[in-house]
Structures are given as C-alpha cells and as structure tokens.
Amino acid sequence: xxxxxxxxxxxxxxxxxxxxxxxxxxxxxxxxxxxxxxxxxxxxxxxxxxxxxxxxxxxxxxxxxxxxxxxxxxxxxxxxxxxxxxxxxxxxxxxxxxxxxxxxxxxxxxxxxxxxxxxxxxxxxxxxxxxxxxxxxxxxxxxxxxxxxxxxxxxxxxxxxxxxxxxxxxxxxxxxxxxxxxxxxxxxxxxxxxxxxxxxxxxxxxxxxxxxxxxxxxxxxxxxxxxxxxxxxxxxxxxxxxxxxxxxxxxxxxxxxxxxxxxxxxxxxxxxxxxxxxxxxxxxxxxxxxxxxxxxxxxxxxxxxxxxxxxxxxxxxxxxxxxxxxxxxxxxxxxxxxxxxxxxxxxxxxxxxxxxxxxxxxxxxxxxxxxxxxxxxxxxxxxxxxxxxxxxxxxxxxxxxxxxxxxxxxxxxxxxxxxxxxxxxxxxxxxxxxxxxxxxxxxxxxxxxxxxxxxxxxxxxxxxxxxxxxxxxxxxxxxxxxxxxxxxxxxxxxxxxxxxxxxxxxxxxxxxxxxxxxxxxxxxxxxxxxxxxxxxxxxxxxxxxxxxxxxxxxxxxxxxxxxxxxxxxxxxxxxxxxxxxxxxxxxxxxxxxxxxxxxxxxxxxxxxxxxxxxxxxxxxxxxxxxxxxxxxxxxxxxxxxxxxxxxxxxxxxxxxxxxxxxxxxxxxxxx
Numbered sequence: 001x002x003x004x005x006x007x008x009x010x011x012x013x014x015x016x017x018x019x020x021x022x023x024x025x026x027x028x029x030x031x032x033x034x035x036x037x038x039x040x041x042x043x044x045x046x047x048x049x050x051x052x053x054x055x056x057x058x059x060x061x062x063x064x065x066x067x068x069x070x071x072x073x074x075x076x077x078x079x080x081x082x083x084x085x086x087x088x089x090x091x092x093x094x095x096x097x098x099x100x101x102x103x104x105x106x107x108x109x110x111x112x113x114x115x116x117x118x119x120x121x122x123x124x125x126x127x128x129x130x131x132x133x134x135x136x137x138x139x140x141x142x143x144x145x146x147x148x149x150x151x152x153x154x155x156x157x158x159x160x161x162x163x164x165x166x167x168x169x170x171x172x173x174x175x176x177x178x179x180x181x182x183x184x185x186x187x188x189x190x191x192x193x194x195x196x197x198x199x200x201x202x203x204x205x206x207x208x209x210x211x212x213x214x215x216x217x218x219x220x221x222x223x224x225x226x227x228x229x230x231x232x233x234x235x236x237x238x239x240x241x242x243x244x245x246x247x248x249x250x251x252x253x254x255x256x257x258x259x260x261x262x263x264x265x266x267x268x269x270x271x272x273x274x275x276x277x278x279x280x281x282x283x284x285x286x287x288x289x290x291x292x293x294x295x296x297x298x299x300x301x302x303x304x305x306x307x308x309x310x311x312x313x314x315x316x317x318x319x320x321x322x323x324x325x326x327x328x329x330x331x332x333x334x335x336x337x338x339x340x341x342x343x344x345x346x347x348x349x350x351x352x353x354x355x356x357x358x359x360x361x362x363x364x365x366x367x368x369x370x371x372x373x374x375x376x377x378x379x380x381x382x383x384x385x386x387x388x389x390x391x392x393x394x395x396x397x398x399x400x401x402x403x404x405x406x407x408x409x410x411x412x413x414x415x416x417x418x419x420x421x422x423x424x425x426x427x428x429x430x431x432x433x434x435x436x437x438x439x440x441x442x443x444x445x446x447x448x449x450x451x452x453x454x455x456x457x458x459x460x461x462x463x464x465x466x467x468x469x470x471x472x473x474x475x476x477x478x479x480x481x482x483x484x485x486x487x488x489x490x491x492x493x494x495x496x497x498x499x500x501x502x503x504x505x506x507x508x509x510x511x512x513x514x515x516x517x518x519x520x521x522x523x524x525x526x527x528x529x530x531x532x533x534x535x536x537x538x539x540x541x542x543x544x545x546x547x548x549x550x551x552x553x554x555x556x557x558x559x560x561x562x563x564x565x566x567x568x569x570x571x572x573x574x575x576x577x578x579x580x581x582x583x584x585x586x587x588x589x590x591x592x593x594x595x596x597x598x599x600x601x602x603x604x605x606x607x608x609x610x611x612x613x614x615x616x617x618x619x620x621x622x623x624x625x626x627x628x629x630x631x632x633x634x635x636x637x638x639x640x641x642x643x644x645x646x647x648x649x650x651x652x653x654x655x656x657x658x659x660x661x662x663x664x665x666x667x668x669x670x671x
Contacts, residue, residue, distance in 0.1 A: 004077060008459040010406045011047040011079040015056060019066035022077045025086055033074040033111040039138045040109040041073040042090060046081050047406040048249075048262035048312040050321050051121045052104045058124045065128055072135040073108075080105075081311060081410060082457050084468060085517050088528050089156065094118035096155045108134050113525050114149035156526040161511050161569065164531075169571040173591035175217065177571070181578040181585050182214050182223060188579055190254065194230035196579070199254040203234055203247065205270035206533045206541075206583040212277050213589035213618050224281075231278050234271075235290045238363035241325060243393045245290075245297030247271055248315075250535075257363050258355060261322040261403070262315040265302065265413040266536050268294055272420030276427035281616035286367060291424050295433055298417070307443035308409035308458060309417055317403045324403050326359040327393075335396035339389045345375040346386075409458040411448050411467060414440055415474030416536070422481030426613035434485055441482045444475055445494060452497040453518075466521040469514050469530065472502045473542035480549055485613075487605060487624040489631065492553065499550055499559065502543060512565050513540050531570070537583035540566065545587050552595060552621050555632035555652075567591060590619050594650040596668055600624035601637045602644025611661045612646070617668065 005016040007024050015022055023029035025042070033040045043060075045052035059065050069075050080087035080103065090107040093115040100120070107118040122130060137145055160166065171177070185207070190197045196204070208227060215223040234240065237256030239248050246268050248259030272291055279287040302310045317323045329351045333340045343349070346364075353359045364371050372382055379385055421437035424430075447463060448455045454467030454475060479495040482488070506514040513529045516539060530538045544566045551559030570584045578585050598620055600608050605624040612622070623633045637657075639645050645657040646664040655667050 008457075008462070008464070009047075009079040009082045009408060010404070011045060011049075011052075011081070012077055014047060014053075015060060015077050018056065018060045019063050019070075020060050020075050021066075021070045022075050025076050025078050025083060029074055029076050030113065033109075036074070037111055038074050039072070039134065040076060040111065040113065041069065042076045042078060042086070042107045042109060044078040044080050044087050044090065044105040044107070045103045046079060046312070047404065048264065048314045049103050050260060050262070050315045051102075053314075053316055055104050055121050055127075059122075059127050062124065065124060065131075068128055068131050072131060072138075081406075082408065082465060084470065085521070085524060085528070088516060088530065089524050089526050090115055090118065092156055092526075092528065093152045096152050110146060110149055114146075114153050116145045116149040116152070153525060156528075159511055160513060160529050160531055164573060166569040166572060168565060169568045171571075173567070173588055175592050177575060178214055178217065178585075178589050178592050181210075181574055181588070182218070182220065184575075184577070185210075185579050185582070186222065186226075189226050191226070191229070193254060193256065194226070194233035195256070200250050200252045200260070201254060201256060202250040202535055203239070203267060203271060204535065204582070205267075205274050206537045206586065207579070208274045208278075210578075210582040210586040210589065212274075212281065213586045215281075216616070216618050217589050217593050227278060228282065228284075231275065231287065232284075232367070233365065235275070235286050236364040236366065238361045240290065241297070242362040242364075243325075243390055243397060244301075245293035245295075247294070255363075255365075258361060259322075260315055261325055263313040265298075265309055265311050265410075266416050268298065269413065269417035269420040270536070272417070273423040276420070276423040277616065277618060280427045280614065288428060291428060292430075295421070295424060295436070299436065304407070304409060306409075306447060306458075306461070307439055308414050308447065309440065310405055310407045311410055311413060312406040313402075314404035314406070317401050322361075324397065324400050326355065326361050328353070328358055329360065331396070332360065332393075335392050336389055337392075339385065339392065342375075342377045342379075342385075343389050345377060346371055407459065409448075411444055411454050411456055411458075411471040412474040412536075414444055415471065415476075415478040418444075418478030419474070419481045422478070422485045425485055429610055429614070437478075437482060438486065441478060441491065444478075452501045453520075454498065466518050468518070468521075469502065469506050469516050469539040469543065470536070472498050472506070473539045473546060476502075476546045476550075477542060480546065480553075484622045485609075487600075487609070487626070489629065492631070495546070495550060496554060499543075499546060503562070507562070512562070512569055514543055531573075532580045533583040534580075538581075541570075541581070541583040541587065544584070548587065548590065549621055552597060553623060553631070553633065563587075564591070593619065596620040597633055597649040597652075597654075598622045598664070599633045599637055599647040599649065599654075600644065601628075601634060601647070602626065602639035602642075604644040608644050608646065608661060612664065615665065620668075 001016050002022045004012040004022050078086050091101050095101050102120045107115050109115050188196050195201045211223045211227045233256050239251045239256045239259040246263050249262050249264050250260050252258050275287045275291050315321050336343055347362050348354050349360045355361045418437050418440050421433055425433040448458050454471045455463035456465040456467050456471050476495045476498050479491045483491040505519045516528045516530050531540050532538055544563045547559040547563040573581050603626050605626045625634050643659040647654050647657045648664050648667040658664050
C-alpha cells in the first residue's frame, strides 16, 4: 500500500494498492520534488470516471510502468472533486497548451509546480514513451521547459477581465438583448432530438434554466418547444434509469440512448430544479414522475446515515461499464416472466441486443402511452402492468454486483440538491420532499460549517478542505430555497452570513468578480476566477444570482450593486456566444424586467405560499410570516381582518393587499 491508503477520498483510495509511489497533493510531495530536483506528475481524476479506471488498470497497476514513474517523477494523485482548485489551475494550463481537457488529466510540472506539458488518457505503450521523453527533456533541455512553463503561468495569472476584454456595459439590461441571446443559441439546437447539435450530449441545466426564464419574459413558443423536446427526450431516453430513477452523466450518442453510466449528485440535483419548473409551467405528468422517482432513488441509495448526500455512483461494475444497468434477453425473460413479451416490444429487446455484445438497454423516444400504442400493446391496466414490470426488474437487479459508491459528501453538490428539493417541493407540494431538504440544510449547517466558514468535503464524521466559492454559492442558493419554502428566518440569516463571508474573503474589488479560493485557503500557483457555465454553473454566476435575490430580500444595495456590476461586465460574452454563459443569461432575463416581491402575512402564510408556488413565476421572491417580522419586505405588514394577506410589490412599491391567491396572480398578470 502507498501513501494514499491514509486518505479519505474514494478516488485516492482506489489507487492505494498501485505500485506507483503516489503522494496526495500536499507539502510532503512538493518539498520532495524541490529537494530532489525531480519533475512532478500530477494525475487528476474522480472515482466514477471510466477512463480513469482504464488508465489505472493498463498503466498504474503495472510494475514495469510504475518503476519508470517512480524513478523519474514525484507522482501525485488528486481527486478533482475534493480539490477543484488544483484541477482548475492545471486544466487551464493544459487547455492553453492546445490539449482538449478531460479526465484523467495528467500534467507534468517543474519542481516549483509550474506546468510544462499535459495529456489525458494514453494507452500503456504511449504513456511509457511519454514518461521517458519527459525525463530526457527535463535532464537535457531544462531551460526550454522552464521558458515554456513561464509562458503558461503568465496566461494562468492574467485576470479574466484582461483575457476577455470585460468592461462595465453602459446599456441597461433589456429585452432586445435577451432576444438576441436566444436567437444566437437557437442556431445550435438539435430540433429533432433535443439538447444541442453535437455528440456526446451532456445535460445542461443552465441552458434549460435560461430558456425557461426567456420564455417567461417573451412567451416565444420556439423556446418552449425546445425546452419540452429536450426534457422529454432526457426523461425517456437511456440516459435516465427507468428501473431505479436518476440520470447518468451524459449520452455518448446523439439519441440520449447509451449513457456514460456514472450517476452524479450534481446532475440530479440540478435536473430536479429544471423538471420542477417545467412541471409548474406545463403540468406534464412525465416530469412529476421523474422528480418523484429521482427523489426516491436519492433517498434510498445516496443519503448517508449522517444526513448528507454522497457524491456519485460509478459507471463500472464487474469491470464492465454499465453492467448494472444493461440486460441480456435471457435475464429479462427470467425477471419478467409473462410480462416479457409485451415489455420486449415496448423497449425493442432482442436476443442480439439493442446495444452491443448481446446487451439491451432501456430507452424510449416518446411518452409511454404512445410508445405502447406504437408497439401494438393494448391493455386497460397498462400503467399498472408497466409499473409492476419495473418493480420485477428492480428486484432482479438487487442480486447484481452494484457499482462503486463515492461516499464523500460535498457541500457544493449538496447545496445544489437542496435547491433541487425545494424547487421540487414547490412544484409538487409533497411534504416529505420539504422534510428532506430541511434535513440536508441542517446537515450542512451543523456538520460542514465552522463559524461562518464552510468546509468542502465530509467523510467518516470529519469535515475537511477549506470551502471554495462553489460551496458558498450553492449552499447560499440552497438556504434561500429553504427560506422560501419554510419562512424560517434562520435560513435567510445563514445565507446572509455566508454571502458576507464571500465578499470579505473571495471578492476581488479591483476586477469585480470572486476568486474561486478563500483568502485563507492554500495558495496555488494561480488564484483563478470561474466565469463560464458548464454542466455546473460558474460559481461567479451563482453568486451573482444569490446577491441579486438577497439584495431584494434584505434591501441591501451593496449586494445588488455587486450583482449588477458582475452581470454588466459579462454582457460582452453574453452577446458574443451565450451558450457558454447561460446561467448569466438566466440572470439577465430576471434583470430585463421587474422582479415581483411577494409578501405573505398571516396565520395561513405557509398554506397560502404552498398554493401560490404551484404556478410558474420564476422572476419572483417570496417572503412571509405567520405573525410579524422585521425583515424589510415584511415590516409593518399585517393580515386583513384576520385573513392572511398577500402583498405584490415591484421595486418597493406595493399594490393593495389581497386575501386570495387568484387575486395576487391577477395583479402579477397586470404588470
């Protein structure tokens, strides 16, 4: 066993028995490199990464290859989910080298941690050849490597405003620019199969969030059509686990058929939010079903005894990617019995497999009732038959070897989940979903918070790693969601405390954006700022949303000013290529029209909030109290003749209070 055996990260522990003399990232390894004047190999991955496993089996488990690595390099293993700061710095460097980023990410550094070369997956022969070439270059051409490394470092430390020419925009936020953003991203839609016009296909929650908000302010039917097409295909395709619930990370094809089978908490948390909003808008029962199934899967398989949620399920089991989720025809016959014939027609099951190597994967392209009709299945009790068949498969799957579980708990991903749960509760009204969200909020507040400072990772009863901006951004968003479904002011105060901490310890006053790392955290070779939205929105765009909402709720002009300045600076990128900044675009839609400020006061405040939340009104804040409150929007507001009152306001100007949700909706519609 090597030094990784002392770590808690599941990914590092997977490599604890490698013959490679791995070090975790830390002072011991960095000092060794300087003392022995050896180059550093930093290999970055995560526990559910299929190609990380492949490279481990082919390279890192082989004695001859390990001998070369140990002789020439100080070898460091990094879990990118545990140390996203290290990953971000060296991913940026590798992309500056012209290498397409991905994992495993293998970066070669000088002893002072400056990067000079990087690659992703390589097969064994190529890997060994590269190791020897790097050693020869380090020995014989050190000055050239050092010069090259300096160039990459200069690029890494350049400010984002300098790199992208970001300046404050002078034009107020407006509908015309939002229209331009939609027209621009529309050119990249796959209008036949949903999502964007490329493969592999990733689910991009921030794109769907932007489209929902853009539809809200424009009523453009093309935006709604793309939302529904994308969400329908993602809900019906093989990327969704029809038997157990929950979504895999991405589809390797353009049909949403075969996924990269790992299930990530961050995807599922965000998709709960998206499907909840879409359900409020469309009332499509498919969306409600996927929310309910996914929440059940999360509760059953991903929740820790301590109360937080684990990070991921692996793609592989028994050394085969997706083995847990795919079926031979014989396995399906044995599990389904008399239900096999109609089930095989519905899912196009065959002896040769509908995928490869004789395996079948469950995949639909149209809603269940249409798919059944197309397959010639006629039964009055078909929905019950279908549910019973899935239960049989779930039971059969219990005997299979399960994929590995990444059982670390991340504050950021749990924050995304809290928001997903609160949005799901608002859409469906199921009290058990609210209870789950509240319990997760208490877990973070009690187990992962010290004073007003967050820790990033939790495992075995211990919270570790200084929190990153993504932790604060996601947890603040989650706490704001908790306040708006409970009206318990502790959540609002906690959100404010964390927001104030980020301004004090992450905010760069000179540039107007937040650093990714805490001023009290470990200093790396560069201190990055995350601006571009990906499968997870940029931590800066999340913070801009938070500060806008908090500024409205608490009447804090400094929050609103920071949020607006950030969004203003991003306008150039929004109008140039919006698909990479869609969470910013979602905020832009909120700022292009007035935001509704809704105050509910009286004994039935929670019940009336629940009734109100059923409707699709994304551009709003909701505050309430059953008694009285000193919060700015609630101060000096009362019920009306013992009836709970709703106050609809815009920019601190309120209409006459009403006592029925329908009346408040009429006031909102009249703006």
